[in-house]
Amino acid sequence: MPSKKTLTSTNLEALGVQRLAELLIEVSTGNAAVKRRLRLELAGAHNPDEVAKEVRKRLTTIARSRTFIDWQNRRTLVEDLEAQRSAIVKQVANADLTEALELMWRFMALANSIFERCDDSSGTVISIFHAACRNLAEIVQVAKVARPPA
Numbered sequence: 001m002p003s004k005k006t007l008t009s010t011n012l013e014a015l016g017v018q019r020l021a022e023l024l025i026e027v028s029t030g031n032a033a034v035k036r037r038l039r040l041e042l043a044g045a046h047n048p049d050e051v052a053k054e055v056r057k058r059l060t061t062i063a064r065s066r067t068f069i070d071w072q073n074r075r076t077l078v079e080d081l082e083a084q085r086s087a088i089v090k091q092v093a094n095a096d097l098t099e100a101l102e103l104m105w106r107f108m109a110l111a112n113s114i115f116e117r118c119d120d121s122s123g124t125v126i127s128i129f130h131a132a133c134r135n136l137a138e139i140v141q142v143a144k145v146a147r148p149p150a
Helices: 009-013 016-026 032-046 048-063 072-097 098-109 111-117 126-143
Strands: none
Touching: 016 048, 016 098, 016 126, 032 072, 048 072, 072 098, 072 126, 098 111, 098 126, 111 126
16 A cells, blocks of 8 residues: 555545645646646536647647757657647547547648757657557548548
8 A cells, every 4th residue: 555645646636626726736837838738638628629729729839939949858849749649639539530630630740840940869759740640540540531631
């Protein structure tokens, strides 16, 4: 049996909803990635269309960015890309396959610009795009779409 101070879901649940919410606000202060993740979760809890809107907005921001991402900032990028990919697959696709397909194509369109401005010597960034390719194929199969949207 784990200690009562070990970070487990059971131990954290014992803190109660109010205290957990306060801790999440505190942890997210000054951390844009955590705030984006929490917004995605809140959007998904209220309306799947809102998740798609949040993902679309974030993909547009990533596409516009021109900053070089060195090895020190790669982890943040990886977490951000993974959060967007995961939201498309787990939340948007369950609600609207056509929307998920469009968002996944937009996600894939980011690859070239990201690789032009990113140090991916570890291969972690490309692995996310490999996973997105598999996800895209799965969505296409389920949606029975013959070609990408125009």
